[in-house]
Amino acid sequence: MPGSLTRDAITIALVTGVLVWVLPLIIGTYTLTVLVIYGMLALSLGLIWGFGGILCFGQAAFFGLGAYAYAISAINIGESTLPMFLAVLVPAAFAALLGAMMFYGRLGDVYLGVITLVVTLILFKTVNSTAGPQYAIGNARLGGFNGIPGFPTLNVPGLPDAYIWGDGYFYVCAALLGLVYMLVTALLRSSFGRVAVGIRENETRMSLMGYDVRARKTVMFAIGAAIAGLAGALFANWAEIVTPSLFSLGQSAEIIIWCIVGGLGTRLGPVLGAAGLAYLKFLLGQQALIDNALVTGLVLVLFVLFLPKGIVPALSGLWNFGFVRWRLPGHIHQRRRPRGRERTRNG
C-alpha cells in the first residue's frame, strides 16, 4: 500500500478541520450535527459491506441499540461518560453474538440479509410494545412508541453539570467522526483489514490459505456495530429523545442507499452519500410539493442506472483519467494485457 498512515492521519485531520471551519458558514450547526452523525452511521455499513463483504440489512438495529443503551444508562447513572462507552459496547456485543450465530452457521448472503432484517423488525416491535410502567430498566421507563425523553445529555467527562450542546456539540461530533475515520483507515491498512478485503473477494480461497473466515467476519461485524452504536448515542444526544423509529426498516434502507450512492469500497463515499442525501431530505422537508421518499427513490434509481459505482469511485476515476492524460500527453498510459480468460474444463 502506497503512502503512510501518518500522512493519512494528517490529511484526515486537516480536511476535518477545514470542513468544520467552512461548513457552519453555509449550513446551521444544528443541521450539520445530524449530517455528521448520519455520515458516521453510513461509514459503519460502508466498512462491513464495502470492505468486509457483509451486507447487513439491519445496521439501524445497532444504531437504535446504541441510542437506547445511552438513554437508559444515562438516566440511571446521571452523567454521560460511562453511557457513551456502553452505547458502543452493547451493540458490539449484540453483533458479536448475532454474527457468530450467522457466520459459524455458514449462512449464505441471502439468509444473512433476511436475518438482520428480521432482527431489526423484532427489536422495533419489542421496543414499540413496552409502553406500560412495568417496562423499566432501573429508573428508565422504556415508554413504548413514545420513546424515552429527558435523559441527561453529553457532559464534559467528570463534570456532570457542564453540558456540551449547540456549536460545541457539533465540534465534538465532527471530531469523533474524524477520529472514527482515522481508526477505519488504520484498520484497513492493518493485516486484519487487508485479510478482510481478501475474504470479501474470495472466502473459499482465504480459508484454503488457512484463515478462519467465520471468526474474522464476526469481529468485522462487531466493529461495524460499535461504530453504528456510537452514532446512535450521538443521535440520542442531538435529538434529546430516543424512539422506536430508530429501529425502523426505513432507517436501515436509507443507510444502504447512502452507501450505494456515495460509493461502496471507499471510506469517503458512504459519509458523503449520507450527508448529501440527508441534507437533500432536509431541504425537501421544507416544502410540500414533492414527496420526500419519491425523490430518495428517484436518486437511487438514477444512480444505479448511470453511476452504479457511486459518486466517489466515479470522481476518482475521472480524476485519475484526467491526471494521467495530462502527465503523459501522447503516451499510451495503460498497458494492454490479454483479457480473454479461457474457460476451464469440468471433470
Place this chain on the structure above:
Amino acid sequence: MDDVALETYGLTMRFGGVIAANRVDFRLRALELRCLIGPNGAGKSTFFRCITGLQRPTEGEVYMRGIETTGWMPHRIASLGVGIKTQTPNVMDSLSVHENIWLAARRFHDLREADRKTQEIIELLALGEIARDDLGRLAHGERQRVELGLVAAGDPWLILLDEPAAGLSAGDIERMTGTIRELNSRAALIIVEHDMQFIRSIAETVTVFHQGKVLMEDHVDRVMSDPVVRNVYLGKKA
C-alpha cells in the same frame, strides 16, 4: 510417522444412493509426488475434496503427518502447512498479484517476513512484470501461476492440486512442470489430472480411480501400458 505425509483408511463418500468414493485406503510418503487419474466420475475429485476438508466424508479417516484431520474445516487443514489448489481458479480477482500473494504469506509469517516472502515468490514464478496488476485482468495461464504462488507462499509440506494444467497452453504447462518440480523438493504433492502428456512428464507413481475405488497403483509406465486401465479410459468393460 514423519515419513508419511498423508494416509486415509476406508474413506467413503455417499451422495444419496451414489457412492462417489468407496473405502479408499491411500498412503503418501513425505516428498512423494503422486498423480491421481481416472475417467470422469471416477471419484478422484470427491476424494480430493474429502481430504482438503471441502467435504466431510461419510465414513473413514484421514491422517496428515499422523494427526487425524477427518472432518476438519479447510482453514484448519491449511494451517497445518497444507497448500491447496481447487479445480476452478480460486483467487482474489480485484486485488493485485502482489496483494494476493502477500495475503497467503501473511498467514504464516510476521509483517516483515511476509513482505520478503512475497518478493521471493514473485521472483520464483517470474511475476515481477505483472505484480501490480489486478489479477482479474490477467490471462488464464498467469492466473493459474499466481494461484500456485498462493499455495507456495505458506511453505507447505503437503500440496494438493486439482487439475493444475487445465486449459493451459503448451508453454504454460512446461513452466508449470518446472515449478512443480521445484515445489516437490520441499513438499509431498498430490495432483489430480486429466492431461496424460503432463502426467508422463512429472509423475512416477500414479493412482488410478475407477467407480469410486482405487483400481491400480503403480509406476506411470506400467499404468499407461496396462490393458485394464486403457479399457477404463476408453469406456470399455474392464
